[in-house]
Amino acid sequence: MITKFHTIVRALCDPAEGKKALTGIHACRQFAPAEDDRISVFRNLNAAFLISLCGPAHPAFQTAEKYLSEKQGTRGCKQAVAFYVQARELITREFVGRARNDKAFAQKVTALCDWVQGQEYSPGRAVNPDQVWEVFFPEGVGLLADKEGHIRALREKRIISIEHLNPYPMIDPAKELLFTANALLTVPPHDLEIEPLHLPARVRKGIEQAMEEDQLFWYDHPVQIGTNLHKNEIVYGLRELNRAIAFEKKRKTIDGRTKVCCVLSVSVTHRGLRKIAGPYLRKVLQEAGKLEHLRIFAFTEADTAHMVRDILVPAAKRLFGDSDTGALGEIFGVDGEYGRHYSFLKAVAALWQVFIDPGVRGTFKIDLDQVFPQEQLVRETGLSALEHFKTPLWGAEGRDFQGRMVDLGLIAGALVNREDSKTSLFVPDVPFPSQDPAGSEWIFFSRLPQAVSTKAEMMTQYGKSPLDGVRRVIQRVHVTGGTTGILVDRLRKYRPFTPGFVGRAEDQAYLLSMLGQYDGKPLRSLHKDGLVMRHDKEAFAKEAMQAAATGKKVGDYIRMLVFSAYAGAIHDEVEYIKREVDPFTGCFISRLPMTIVHLRFAMDVASSFHAGKEREATELAEMGIKRIWEMVKNSTSRTGGIKDRFERERRGWNLYYDILDRVEQGLGSSDGFALNLKEKAQHIVRAGELSNF
Structure with missing residues (x-):
């Protein structure tokens, strides 16, 4: 079987002379051992790895070894060498093992x-990638x-037949909703x-210290300290939310x-920024001008620790x-991978309801590069942003395509790109x-199922049979980090969370924590048609996006390792999880995670070198080797560290909600x-208010 694997890899990235590589990569052409500068060494190591995967029949195999x-x-x-040697061992063990245990795969x-x-x-011949x-x-x-x-098949799979509407829908979302953002x-x-x-001086010193540190966490496009106000995503998003409320x-x-x-979670990429993040953000918002329709509350890691x-x-x-209180500090915070602050921004609504405002009934997270295009919402949907939240479908109950009763206590909207919104x-x-697929897309092309689920789920409009938006709606599996919400009573009942080890697709990982974990009606997400936010990131965040591009790509590799192990941690039958969340979320739950991740990484590095982007390729190689390693x-295909941590975090969140339930009872008496x-609690919250100046 390993010989067959070698043959396949060679066809993908270094076939015999005269043949075209399916991926467009010819590893042998990038392998020049005599060139020994830093960039060339990374190129050679990566090429040698790909050549070694082509097997002993490759003429350069011995030289590469x-x-x-x-x-x-x-x-x-x-x-770097240890990484590539380990990668080859992991791929061989995983691929051969899968073929041995799965006759259909073999x-x-x-x-x-x-x-x-x-x-x-x-050259120029079109080849169908389905066989690969x-x-x-x-x-x-x-x-x-x-x-x-x-698209039709997926939409039919997501249909929910409503049996009971929410008898107590929101009446005044401006007061009943707690908006959150990171x-x-x-x-x-x-x-x-x-x-x-x-x-x-204290803030300057903290910045200078942080600039000398290694980066701890990677985000898609964090705001660089010193960014001009008109390019600052935090300022932009809050100004636009303020305008949306003015419209209402x-x-x-x-x-x-x-x-x-x-509520804002203030998350930082470097340890040295933790103590100065709050003061810096306060200064920025003071300079940004009045946000008269908002009350903004910021939580840094210091605040959550408090x-x-x-x-x-x-x-x-x-x-x-004698409960395990150590887990509380692990789960309740804002620094770390995306999953940690995503869970905080949901869970804080329950704390808010108990300690700050009992009238809060739901929470809705936005991303600060997304805005409510109010005039267009009214023109095309007949409702303003807040009016969309009044639907009795949010919190309704119904049956899915398999006849299972589900609780639509979650809500999800959709996104439109700024340029596309003109249409x-x-x-x-x-x-x-x-x-057509190119490079590593021959072994993993997530954008394709993402496009299918975007059209099937996010773009669904109710009003026509069979989806009338009254008795038949759809549930959402594919959601985005912003435009998602949950009713607080469901939050406290089901206690969903995204584990702190999840660094990408934290929104979709939130649903995974509930699959197979609750007896009775499972919690699911209502697709609210017309609840659309406009994605404006290209308008002001290009520099930040470019600076974070490599980290985002590496995070995508790690996402597959995490989701594949995570699925095994939450359910004994990974295939059940995949059936629930395919095609897009599920494509990151791979049957060959080690193989796909390491091959994809090496192919992407080779593609960048092939395109003449040597600096980009070297940066990707350095960061990828470190972070994937x-x-x-910390990752295995089924259990190990990830399962232990998942179970520990679940116990921590159960304790958190148990505390709130008991304290609420105490307040009542x-x-x-x-x-x-x-x-x-009120003192801590007031200290973090950024709209009281």
């Missing part, structure tokens, strides 16, 4: 091997040939002068005196004795790829301990 062996003892190359491998040996790869995808990317098979058929901060560019920023008041959908509450230390831990010890709100923000140590906790 010798190169890897020699570089193993070279200073500055040890980790047959597909044999068929693919026969196919690549019989093909003539002439049958082995590496089964979620993509058939999608290119029948897009509309797959403010992401990173260090300034290294060529930026700190002095002209006119920051307090002008439309008279809400009381003119109402101020909408918005809440854990002074509220949650004392309550746990008093109310539950309509209902233009998919992820269109179908216009070009670390993730592999005017218990002194509960009242004291409430006073302390």
Whole structure:
């Protein structure tokens, strides 16, 4: 079987002379052992790895093996060589093991091997990738040939037949909804002068310290400290939310005196930014001008630690004795991977309901590069943003396509890109790829199922049979980080969360925590048609996006390792999880995660070198080697560290909600301990308010 694998890899990235590589990559052309500068070494190591995967029949196999062996003892190359050697071992073990244990898979491998040996790869000849995808990317098979058929089939699979509407829908979302968003901060560019920023000495010192540190966490486009206000995503998003509320008041959908509450998690990429993030953000918002329709409350890691230390831990010890309070500090916070602050921004609504405002009934997260295009919403949907939340479908109950009762206590909207919105709100923000697969897309092409689910789920409009939006709606599996909400009573009942080890697609991981975990009606997400936010990131965040592009790509590799292990941690039958969340979310739950991730990474590095982007390729190689290596140590296909951590975090969240339930009971009976906790919680929240200047 390993010989067949070698044959397949060679067809993908270094076929015999005169044949065209399916991926467009010819590893042998990038392998020049005599070139020994830093960039060339990374190129050679990556090429040697790909050549070694082509097997002993490749004419450069022995030379590549010798190169890897020699570089193993070279200073500055040890980790890279160890990474590639380990990657080859992991791929071999996983691929051969899968073929041994899965007869159908072994047959597909044999068929693919026969196919690549019989093909003539002439330049310009179109080749259907399905044969390759049958082995590496089964979620993509058939999608290119029948897009509309797959869209219809997926939409039918998501249909919910409503049996009971929510008898108590929202009446005044401006008061009943707690808006949340994540403010992401990173260090300034290294060529930026700190002095002209006119920051307090303590803040300047913290920035300078952070710039000398290794980066701990990677986000898609964090705001670089020192960014001009007109390019600052945090300022942009809050100004636009303020304008959206002003529109509601002008439309008279809400009381003119109402101020909408918005909670920000302030997450940083470097440890040194933790203590100065709050003061820096306060200064930025002071300079940004008045946000008269909002009350903004920021939580840094220091604030959440304060809440854990002074509220949650004392309550746990008093109310539950020897409970494991250590988990509370792990789960309740805002620094770390995306999953940690995503869970916080949902869970904080329950705390808000108990300690701050009992009238809060739901929470809705937005991303600060997304806005409510109010005039267009009214024109195309007949409703303003807040009016969409009044639907009795949010919190309704119904049956899915298998006849199971579900609870639609979650809600999800959709996105439209700024440029596309000039045509309509209902233009998919992820269109179908216009070009044939290239490079690593021959083994993993997530944008294709993403386009299918975007059209099938996000773009669904009710009003026509069979989806009338009254008795038949759809549930959402594919959701985005913003435009998602949950009713607080469902939050406290079902206790969903995204584990803190999830660094990408934290929104979709939130649903995974509930699959197979609740007896009775499972919690699911209502698709609210017309609840569309406009994605404006290209308008102001191009520089931040470019600075974070490599980290985002590496995060995508790690996403597959995490989701594949995560699925095994939450359910004994991974295939059940995949059936629930395919095609897009499920394509990251791979049957060959180690193989796909390492091959895809090496192919992407090679593609960048092939395109002449040497600096980009080297940056990707360095970051990918470091981060994938670390993730592999913490990841197994089924259990190991990820399962242990998932179970520990679940216990932590159960304790968190148990605390809130008991404290709420104590407040109802005017218990002194509960009242004291409430006073302390309100003090912490007031200290973090950024709209009181």
